Amino acid sequence: MKQNIYDDPTFFAGYSTLRKTQSGLNEVLEQPAINSLLPNISGGSALDLGCGAGGQCARLLELGAYSVAGVDISRNMIEVAREKLKGCNGINLHCMAIEDFTAPENSFDLVVSSLAFHYVKDIESLFRNIHAWLKDSGLLVFSVEHPMATCTQGILPGWQRNENNEKIHWQVDCYADEGIRKSRWFVDGVIKYHRTVSTIVNTLIDNGFCIRRMLEPHASEDAEKVRTDLLDERRRPPFLFVKAQKAVQV
Amino acid sequence: MKQNIYDDPTFFAGYSTLRKTQSGLNEVLEQPAINSLLPNISGGSALDLGCGAGGQCARLLELGAYSVAGVDISRNMIEVAREKLKGCNGINLHCMAIEDFTAPENSFDLVVSSLAFHYVKDIESLFRNIHAWLKDSGLLVFSVEHPMATCTQGILPGWQRNENNEKIHWQVDCYADEGIRKSRWFVDGVIKYHRTVSTIVNTLIDNGFCIRRMLEPHASEDAEKVRTDLLDERRRPPFLFVKAQKAVQV
Numbered sequence: 001m002k003q004n005i006y007d008d009p010t011f012f013a014g015y016s017t018l019r020k021t022q023s024g025l026n027e028v029l030e031q032p033a034i035n036s037l038l039p040n041i042s043g044g045s046a047l048d049l050g051c052g053a054g055g056q057c058a059r060l061l062e063l064g065a066y067s068v069a070g071v072d073i074s075r076n077m078i079e080v081a082r083e084k085l086k087g088c089n090g091i092n093l094h095c096m097a098i099e100d101f102t103a104p105e106n107s108f109d110l111v112v113s114s115l116a117f118h119y120v121k122d123i124e125s126l127f128r129n130i131h132a133w134l135k136d137s138g139l140l141v142f143s144v145e146h147p148m149a150t151c152t153q154g155i156l157p158g159w160q161r162n163e164n165n166e167k168i169h170w171q172v173d174c175y176a177d178e179g180i181r182k183s184r185w186f187v188d189g190v191i192k193y194h195r196t197v198s199t200i201v202n203t204l205i206d207n208g209f210c211i212r213r214m215l216e217p218h219a220s221e222d223a224e225k226v227r228t229d230l231l232d233e234r235r236r237p238p239f240l241f242v243k244a245q246k247a248v249q250v
Numbered sequence: 251m252k253q254n255i256y257d258d259p260t261f262f263a264g265y266s267t268l269r270k271t272q273s274g275l276n277e278v279l280e281q282p283a284i285n286s287l288l289p290n291i292s293g294g295s296a297l298d299l300g301c302g303a304g305g306q307c308a309r310l311l312e313l314g315a316y317s318v319a320g321v322d323i324s325r326n327m328i329e330v331a332r333e334k335l336k337g338c339n340g341i342n343l344h345c346m347a348i349e350d351f352t353a354p355e356n357s358f359d360l361v362v363s364s365l366a367f368h369y370v371k372d373i374e375s376l377f378r379n380i381h382a383w384l385k386d387s388g389l390l391v392f393s394v395e396h397p398m399a400t401c402t403q404g405i406l407p408g409w410q411r412n413e414n415n416e417k418i419h420w421q422v423d424c425y426a427d428e429g430i431r432k433s434r435w436f437v438d439g440v441i442k443y444h445r446t447v448s449t450i451v452n453t454l455i456d457n458g459f460c461i462r463r464m465l466e467p468h469a470s471e472d473a474e475k476v477r478t479d480l481l482d483e484r485r486r487p488p489f490l491f492v493k494a495q496k497a498v499q500v
Contacts, residue, residue: 148398148422156419160410169406172398172420176468176484196487197447198464211461214448218426234426237446 002097003119003191006052006074014186019053025238026114028223028230030143031055033215034114037141037243041065044109047133049098049142050116054081060112061088069108073097099126103133113142115239118150118192121180123200127207134246140209146216146240150194151175154183158236170236197240209244216240252347253369253441256302256324264436269303275488276364278473278480280393281305283465284364287391287493291315294359297383299348299392300366304331310362311338319358323347349376353383363392365489368400368442371430373450377457384496390459396466396490400444401425404433408486420486447490454494465491 005011018024034056042064048056051070060068067090072078078095085091094101098113098120111130120126130140144150149158151174159167178199181192195203201211216237219230255261268274284306292314298306301320310318317340322328328345335341344351348363348370361380370376380390394400399408401424409417428449431442445453451461466487469480 148425152419160419160421169402169410170422170425171410172422172486174484175398175420175486176466196466198466198490201451201461201464205462211451212455214451216426216446216448234424236422236425240448 002073002099004073004097005185005187005190006072007076008187011186011190012074012076025219025230025233028219028227029217029233030114030239032220033217033239033241034112034141034143035059037213037215037241038063038112039110039139041110045069045107046110046112047071047103047108049101049111049113049130050119051081051093052077052114054084054093056112056114057081057085057091057093058088060110061085061090065110066090067092069094069103071096071098071101102129105132106135107133109135109138111138111140111142113140115143115145117142118144118194121193123193123195124203124207127203127209131208131246136246137248138246139212140204140244140246141241143239143241144200145192146237147175147195147197147200148172148236149238150181150192151177153181153192153194155181159232167232167235200240200242204242204244208247210247211242212245213243214241252323252349254323254347255435255437255440256322257326258437261436261440262324262326275469275480275483278469278477279467279483280364280489282470283467283489283491284362284391284393285309287463287465287491288313288362289360289389291360295319295357296360296362297321297353297358299351299361299363299380300369301331301343302327302364304334304343306362306364307331307335307341307343308338310360311335311340315360316340317342319344319353321346321348321351352379355382356385357383359385359388361388361390361392363390365393365395367392368394368444371443373443373445374453374457377453377459381458381496386496387498388496389462390454390494390496391491393489393491394450395442396487397425397445397447397450398422398486399488400431400442401427403431403442403444405431409482417482417485450490450492454492458497459494460497461492462495463491463493467491 045067046060046065048070057068057070069092071094218233224230295317296310296315298320307320319342321344468483474480
């Protein structure tokens with residue numbers, strides 16, 4: 001069964017506070033990196049898989065997209081998105097699992113997804129579907145938790161800390177052991193799927209994509225001046241970003 | 251100045267013992283992975299950058315290469331290679347730094363390199379040169395120490411160990427801090443260059459390559475049965491392999 005942690009009241013309350021206080025990495029690291037990978041979408045059609053509260057759908061409209069479809073499994077999130085995007089033309093929001101979404105072939109110029117694919121068990125089917133939904137030369141831009149982070153989730157804490165609770169290094173283990181990871185994030189039993197960097201890359205290639213860019217970013221120096229805790233994101237990459245293009249057959 | 255550790259007598263003695271005793275990872279992990287990435291080279295021309303003792307040059311000839319050029323900075327290594335390849339047709343060995351090698355454009359169908367590029371400071375120039383040396387649709391197949399390993403070299407030991415000297419996890423730090431790393435490998439002051447996975451990928455793309463495959467392999471189950479220490483290579487990837495193709499402009 002597909003997981004819907006965002007409609008768990010405890011999770012939703014914790015997550016909402018994280019996003020409101022901007023103490024997480026979305027605004028300072030994830031969104032700038034995704035934005036840097038977005039193509040000119042003016043007059044084009046886009047799909048946001050795991051659209052959450054609709055912020056990215058709104059940005060895609062601002063960038064000139066003619067139509068934007070958003071998909072999220074969480075009713076809570078879709079309701080927030082509906083409210084945010086009220087009155088916007090060209091928006092279609094779908095409350096369903098990413099894995100259940102369907103679209104005609106050649107529907108989109110761009111498919112984008114922020115930090116959602118690590119919740120998807122069968123990434124190969126998803127990439128195959130996205131390839132079909134994209135127009136020729138269409139782009140897939142996505143981020144996932146970095147495999148250096150997912151590998152130990154529920155097994156080891158990421159940071160090794162000293163007796164003063166200071167971070168002394170990042171812990172990696174079980175890297176080649178791909179598959180399910182159960183961990184705690186606001187609530188117990190959050191399920192993610194660990195895949196190696198090479199599996200992500202090769203699964204894209206095997207399903208007709210050409211890799212255009214890969215990012216393992218840290219926050220900007222400006223952001224690091226305001227929040228010195230962000231310097232730790234240079235010590236290991238929290239996220240992996242890929243820009244892949246529906247390859248023209250040669 | 252380019253580094254030539256392999257002509258340091260202490261290093262060469264230590265390295266030779268490692269390779270003779272087959273206690274390292276070359277035979278059980280590195281070579282099988284490189285071999286799995288090699289194209290049909292029958293009747294083609296190949297270049298091996300950092301050819302060492304010539305084992306890979308010999309394999310390329312066995313696979314039907316018409317001509318094989320080998321480049322290595324170490325006189326010791328090139329002498330061993332000359333002895334091994336005595337009497338073989340189509341072999342050209344060059345004792346020089348990888349960075350100093352030159353060739354006419356469109357010379358090779360395949361450029362291969364095993365665990366040498368992490369010694370090269372300016373990988374961008376090297377990739378640009380290789381792109382020029384390759385024929386259209388020619389392939390570059392190479393391995394490097396994994397960025398998860400180079401990041402901490404000379405800073406932290408890779409494995410965190412407990413009081414019984416057992417490996418408890420792999421340590422990552424300083425990942426985004428690219429550049430020189432000085433460490434000890436048989437001798438002090440071995441210089442390598444840490445680059446992130448994304449930098450390696452993007453530098454290839456920016457210099458006209460298309461990524462065809464990425465590997466972060468462990469040893470085979472058969473090899474692990476004989477040498478149980480190899481199971482630890484599943485815990486973090488020791489090497490990164492890339493197969494990249496000189497892209498046809500579209």
